[in-house]
Amino acid sequence: MGIYEKGFERPSPIQEESIPIALTGSDILARAKNGTGKTAAFCIPALEKIDQDNNVIQVVILVPTRELALQTSQVCKELGKHLQIQVMVTTGGTSLKDDIMRLYQPVHLLVGTPGRILDLAKKGVCILKNCSMLIMDEADKLLSPEFQPSIEQLIHFLPANRQILMFSATFPVTVKDFKDRYLKKPYVINLMDELTLKGITQYYAFVEERQKVHCLNTLFSKLQINQSIIFCNSVNRVELLAKKITELGYSCFYIHAKMLQDHRNRVFHDFRNGACRNLVCTDLFTRGIDIQAVNVVINFDFPKNSETYLHRVGRSGRFGHLGLAVNLITYEDRFNLYRIEQELGTEIKQIPPHIDQAIYCR
Template structure:
């Protein structure tokens, strides 16, 4: 279970301004070699899979790996956030053949550190409290054991896999639409948010409807002290995973540019002209500023979409879908877009408005540098932001440096994947 996300929405082209898509020209950004991301390879489910229908799956003795439709191999550099593993393979966990096929066809070659730590424990049925950085494979750490433990012969909700807010899920339960009395596994992704004062009462109410012996898995990059109280009440001898030797991703280089409010758009225009941006996400602190900035970026001649919480969900889905598929280079948004969003092509995050706290900053810049890849975070700092800048540096034990006149492309531009 997680907070609301936008997965596999239908793409409808030609949306106009109120729907979040400004259709400016696809003006090249930085060097001409910087290209937009192409649409991702369809996953096994979208292709219809490779298992013959009605055959009961691949039979014992078949060379099932020959049937795989593997995506293009990703040969980009990856940091130790995802490469410092024990050397385990996905095949070591005795997973279902069909699940293994799906894992490999997604392009996942080996488990990341958080997946190595989490998968065997989750399969054993033990509660887990896992803390790992954004973009290091937390979703796979719980989705793989979740899918493995589902029994397709049982016609009831087993892990209550629902994409919704806690309030909506609770409403479905109380109306009898979602029958969860046989649920054996509950996963909370972005658990710090779900266990905050805004949601923890709802979460505890949901738990009261579950089977008594249920397993609870908590995953997040940050855990406030309040989680300890919840853990003591609802988790049974949880296995704790902490892979947070530092809070920020190793592959993200952070800079700040000291500007006045009036200079921000000019500074942004300069960044667009000098950086080799594949895709960028630009954060503002209000919905009004998001729309105004997106319009200004389009007037400057750059392709730009925008997204914020006041837009209809249908329009947000479409904007996200099109941006993820590389139809636009720049996306302006509010903090709606800081959690649970994985777009591998994003290599630059710009805080047009600097955030107020360290948690928001951490989740924002974590939209780049996904799964050990390189990324760049640039913060536009006014005189009012200087105290927040110092505070966030101290809390995250990180170094945000003044922006240099020229930024080394090697810090945020990866080589293209090998075509072979």
């Protein structure tokens, strides 16, 4: 009911991967960015495993900052709203006496920063001998020099058969060293390279250079474009093409690396807000773009390598996107086309006379 009331309808990829594994009792090392639903990915199994009739600390969630501690405990309380689970948050910079008093009452789940929890454990008021699950969020930050000694001491207060879940956006050496020393056969989840061509139908059209604009015009008239991004391989070509598209009577913005940053930001902002249907750009624009409304990507100039192709065509971050990618291929591009297909393990088919709208329109 807690999950339902938070409005979660289906698990995000990180939740789908970590929750079942966490419930089996395995250690986990998961790599995921913020904004991917990782807090619930560890809070849900933590709440699920707590025995509410046993008034001891059963889960500790370590975070590097006070703000994150408050936010995480809030998520635990909301998700566990219909359970009789007592959540406590403790961080440095607040009254130690209040925390000690609070620990005389039942606490099942403790969220906090490492120094304060260690302090309470050393004083004998925070009893961790029954704590079977330790969760480290933002593990890369927790294993920086200021926190690592506290965490290693803290682990000695936990039972030998404890389960450790680590979530981190990056995997520096410290994270690897720590994993090798303290995690038993961890299950590794890596969702950082979530740029994917899933849900995107890819076509190529074999054209001569001088037919490209005509071909683009045909695509505009035949496709059901919500918003499109059109890639060129040079600044010069971006401007020329944008001019051509405008002459053909279609609305169009352009963006490239030689423009001033605030001008670029403004174009991006307006395009994102739907002020214009088509955007012509160079590769500067490929990373981290996630515009929900873009359903067609056109490579007016075919890229030279597979990474560029993936960043242009694979839409970042959000799952459940349908899209269409159309590549205009000249005789010179044919080897690159074949190589990119091989390297990405994907198929780029010849464009059919008619494209079913269901494959790229929601």
